[in-house]
Amino acid sequence: MCADTPDYKDTLNLPETDFPMRAGLPKREPEWLERWAEIGIYDRLREKAEGRAPFVLHDGPPYANGNLHIGHALNKILKDMVVRSQQMMGREARYIPGWDCHGLPIEWKIEEQYRKKGKNKDEVDVIDFRQECRKFAEGWIDIQREEFKRLGVTGTWDKPYLTMDFHAERVIAEEFQKFLMNGTLYQGSKPVMWSPVEKTALAEAEVEYHDKESFTIWVKFRVSSFDLPEVELSDEEATDEDREAVAVRVAQASEDFVGAHVVIWTTTPWTIPSNRGVVFGPDISYGLYEVTARPDECWAEVGDRFILADNLAADVMNRARLEEGMYRRVRDVTRAQLDGMTLLHPLAGVEQAEGEWDAPRDFRAADFVTDTEGTGFVHCAPSHGMEEYEMYRELGMLEDVITYNVLDDGGFRADLPFFGGKYILNRKGGEGDANKAVIDKLAATGGLLARGKIKHSYPHSWRSKAPVIFRNTSQWFAAIDRKVGDGQDDLGQTIRERALRSIDELVTWTPRTGRNRLYSMIEARPDWVLSRQRAWGVPLTCFVKKGALPTDPDFLLRDEAVNGRILEAFETEGADAWYKPGAKARFLGDEHDPEAYEQVFDILDVWFDSGSTHAFVLRDREDGSDDGMADLYLEGTDQHRGWFHSSMLQACGTKGSAPYRGVLTHGFTLDEKGNKMSKSLGNTVSPDDVTKQYGADILRLWVAQSDYTGDLRIGPEILKGVADGYRRLRNTMRFMLGGLAHFREEDRIAHDEMPELERWVLHRLAELDERVRTGYAEYDFQGAFQALFNFATVELSAFYFDVRKDALYCDGDTARRRAARTVLDILFHRLTTWLAPILVFTTEEVWLERFPGDASSVHLVDFPETPAAWRDDALGQKWTRVRQARRVVTAALEEQRRDKVIGASLEAAPVVHVEDAETLEALKSVAFEDICITSAIGLTADPSPAEAYRQPDIAGIGVVFEKADGAKCQRCWKILPDVGTHSHTGTCARCDEALAEQ
Known part of the structure; x- marks a missing residue:
């Protein structure tokens, strides 16, 4: 530029935003967590959604005995994406996290501590031992709660459900008593999977094969x-x-x-x-x-x-x-x-x-x-x-x-x-x-x-990792083929009948193969072994008559008054009340001679605990479910023999049908080579390590990009790829923020006043709105995200933004620039909300960058409604032709740039030969030179000469390169014949007019 040539840089409408290119998620994300806690985001969501149709995802309780692994992260992130997307689509989406607190894993840890100290568990008072188990669980609940929150998972973290809460223990006992009273409980002797190391019977769900x-x-x-x-x-x-x-x-x-x-x-x-x-x-x-x-x-x-x-x-x-x-x-x-x-x-x-x-x-x-x-x-x-x-x-x-x-x-x-x-x-x-x-x-x-x-291949206890044996023992069973009570139920008279019909008539399965797996398991399963010979859990609250045989009618004491006294004690004292001195006489009361009965001290299978959660969470809590059923249970595929299974059996035995309307299952996490993760192999990926290096949003993005219906791979190289994709999305959001600086409501342009290019973007938004909502509704997060990502990076960043940068930066107060900024505003509201269930931290950062305020949050906003008038399939087809032609032109210019013939596309004025009349008409009806980012362009129906550039996959279009004629505008850099003929030195007509407005 000559010394006397004005510098017009300050006259351009360059982007203005403080939104940083570098995310800094590991440092910034905890700040947003603190902010959400301060403004009470979950409670505000409940207030906002009051009166809406509820959506309840019932949390399958993780076990409170260790730090989270990557499978936990996958599970909880999927649940959070479900809840957030349902909320933003107009439901009142509730999420109550919970923990499984009883059972052998915790008891085993306490026993290990005893062995190190040379103590004998059998010499410790059972209530003291149970209290140590309770404290152990409480400690891990606090740790896991913070780890889950760090992943951006929202819910009632201040009031989760715990299977060891007194009310929960009361309800678990009450649910067991229903089996006692309806005739499905019996004592039998048969071979069960037995852990000699842990000295207890095991359920199939507690066994893994090695x-x-x-x-x-x-x-x-x-x-x-x-x-x-x-x-x-x-x-x-x-x-x-x-x-x-x-x-x-x-x-x-x-x-x-x-x-x-x-x-x-x-x-x-x-x-x-x-x-x-x-x-x-x-x-x-x-x-x-x-x-x-x-x-x-x-x-x-x-x-x-x-x-x-x-x-x-x-x-x-x-x-x-x-x-x-x-x-x-x-x-x-x-x-x-x-x-x-x-x-x-x-x-x-x-x-x-x-x-x-x-x-x-x-x-x-x-x-x-x-x-x-x-x-x-x-x-x-x-x-x-x-x-x-x-x-x-x-x-x-x-x-x-x-x-x-x-x-x-x-x-x-x-x-x-x-x-x-x-x-x-x-x-x-x-x-x-x-x-x-x-x-x-x-x-x-x-x-x-x-x-x-x-x-x-041989069964092993998944806790002790030791082999199990089949051993005949006296155990308590729930008969799944015995008539339940009076047997009057629409779905069948036995637990098995009710379960199988529930699977086919009441439940939606995602993916559908989940139905087949659970159906075949329940169709072939034996009676449910309810008893465990351990100490930490809810006892089988029943009494048996001394000297009677299990087949005798009066073998089991069935007395509602006795049951009521037990439940009352559990509500105020917890299940420890069963083990206190004098408990037998206390519960039997004056109606029964304590010397005539034996008190059962086996504890319930912990799968009965978690299988009963529908009763004390969905049914009993104010924020539970209005009808006592969950809209969705979401766990890994192993829960077909675990929580899905036990919940189905338990509910069919007590309330007659499944406790859920939908079941979603996901696969397991593997390393990058498809191997099972193992500490000994050194191929594990810790959620904590990922959040410290990349941030939780990268982990959430990995979940969204993956096909959760199969096993999912993760590792350093995969995470790098996810982070690269994230940066591309972040740049898209940054461009929108920069282009919307100082945007006012009076700048808005109506849809029917917009140029075709903007109307095409709105048409694509209308199509995308349907795809995103359908994807979220069907829990197809991969499909929804992929559609969003391709739109944001290919159709926006690589096309629309690339084309409209010139108008946004160089136009004066034109209808075209106003239309572009109107579209940016529309894009902003949709992309931030559509991505909010996935990128919870980043979308909040984007939202607050534009709408700062103590009460502001993208998570308090619903998906915007999309006007039907935006959908224009004919326009969409036309612009498919335009974009195809553009691909040929840009490829031809890239060849010239690679050969150093030109340095930028604005130096070109190519001639485009178009065989198809409809396509040629479409190109002539738009400013095709702006679409191709050239200074000029020629369009002709003449046959393409031999030297024309052609794209193999796009027939009927040839491009002959020509250099642009004229001088370079010192403001917009287009090369035009009129440059230098206007009042502002070295400018074209468009820039001269823009300068005159300033």
Whole structure:
């Protein structure tokens, strides 16, 4: 610029904003949290929404026993996005956070502290112990509450729900008493998953599966006798020869089978002392195999005969180190012949066994036996296996086959021959000495054919991480196929019927696959094991009559007056009242003799606690649900067997139907490579670390960008990508703020007075409004955000803002500039509110930058209503053509810029050859040179010359480059022929006029 050329920079309408390019979220976000607390944002939302239709998301309670992990963050952020978006779409969206406070994880922590101090839990007063558990939970609740709040999650943090609150404990007991009174509660003895380390029964939801190396053994059960049922031949058919032939066949079979061995295979050698029978498949082909030769170090002897499934015989012989040629198949073994055999336990008759295993074993057919692995025979220890338990229950033989050899710590009863005092697991959950003792004894007494080890998926307690066992114990159950009370209910008479119909008729599933998973689980599940043999929880508040059997009608005391006294005490004293001296007499009152009843001291499964939350949160709280139901339960996919499941069963047993109208499930969090996160692998991502490095909004943006219906990956590189996307959004918001400086209501231009470009933006907003609302309503946050992000970064920043910068900066008080600023104002209100459920901190910063004030907050604003007149599909189609043509022009100019022919697009005046008449007409009807940011542009229907630039994916448009003619305007930098002919030196007509206005 020459020295005498004026500097017009100060005459431009340049953006004005203090909104920083750098977010500084880790430092700024806590300031907004403090501000929201000061203005009571959640209470103000409730006041604002009074009278609206409520929307209640019921919080699945996290466990109060440790810092949050990334899965917690995913879950709570999703919930917050649901609540905020529903509120901003016109609902009264309530959110009451809660905590699960009872149960083994907390009790286990206190026991660990005891062990370090050399204290014995059993020597501590139970109420004192429970108080320590309560304090432990309270401490972690305070920590987790602050961690959740740091993520920008809004709710009644000052008044959450806790399962250990006195009222909650009262209601949990009351809900249990409903099962007591409606006839679905019963005491039974059956194999349940049992943790020897924790000494308690576990529910399926408390178990996770990990690989485990187990001993595996092939065990011989000797055929002690054979008695083939008589073959009945009528006098007309039978001859003496016939009868003699049958007798010969029976004698031959007896000679073949007696002394032979039926071989079983098991991965739990410790269950052999509890064996009560062997079963075979009714349709499996079996054969009798004889050893003809043997190698060294083989437990089989020449002449030994084994009965095996034909499909598995070769594998079994191989395990016994018998190669092909060392054995032969002697004969078929029929179903009738198997029925005629009597088997002996491998330890039968062993010295010093005191006759423990001398009785013949039950031997029968069972449908669950297969010939896909093992031997084709299954050994039955009904105290430790559900299939054989159910089989003997149906046969009415349980009393004959149930054993009580394994104690609650996983050790054998002291008087069990050879194995008394041996343990299945050691105290830390590792391999105990029981399996080895059983294997060694079988080997020493000739009962073993082969042994080995196998690595397989095996259930472990998710708390102690130790393997579990199946153990027959006396437990309390809720019968899910028994008629509930009088059974009069629209959805069915049993808990299972009600649950299955609720799943299909009452609940909306997001994604739909959640329905199938829960339905199949409930369809096949057994009765609910309600009892746990622990101390920290709500007790099973019931009494049983001494000397009565569980099947007796008066076994359980059912008395509303007794129940009422218990509930009254729990309301004021909590569940500790059950354990206080004199509690039994206090609750039984004058109506019942305390000496005639036993007080049950098992505690309820904690899933019953959380399953009951609908009663003391949705039903009982003023800010709960108007009809006692939640609009949404939202948890991870593991809760199909957890909270979704227990809540469904519990509510169907007490109120007759599901406690929720909708269920949303999300996947698990994995590292960037798709691996499960593990501290030992060092691939965990802590929410605290992310908020300290990037800010919570980046974590929230990661959630919004992810497909939560599957597993979600997160790690340093992924977070960097999220942060880059955030910066692009932030720049879009900053441009709007800068362009709206000093915008006044009188500057606003009506829709029908706007240029086409602005009306096209409003048309796109109308389309986007529908997409965003639908996305939020359907919990499709990824879809809603992606639509917003593409609009903000591609259609606004890369197109509309790029085009309109010239008018915003250089125009005087023109209708075009006013229209552009009107659109910026409209964009501002929509983008900030639409993004507010996701970027809670950033949108608040943007809002306050424009509307400062003590009471101001974007979160107190609803999504603006969009006028129907904005939607103009024909205009949208036209501008799709215009933007396509622009793409060809800008690509052609970029090629010239890359070749150093021009430095900026304003140096160009290209000629655009357009074959399609409709497209050419569209381009001529707009200021296409402004759209392409060139100083001039030519439009022609002439065929494109050979040298024209073409875009492969856009047919019918060619661009021939030409330089702009004229001088460069020193204010707007356009190159125009009229520059220098106006009163203001070196300006074009537009800039000269703008300067004259100043």
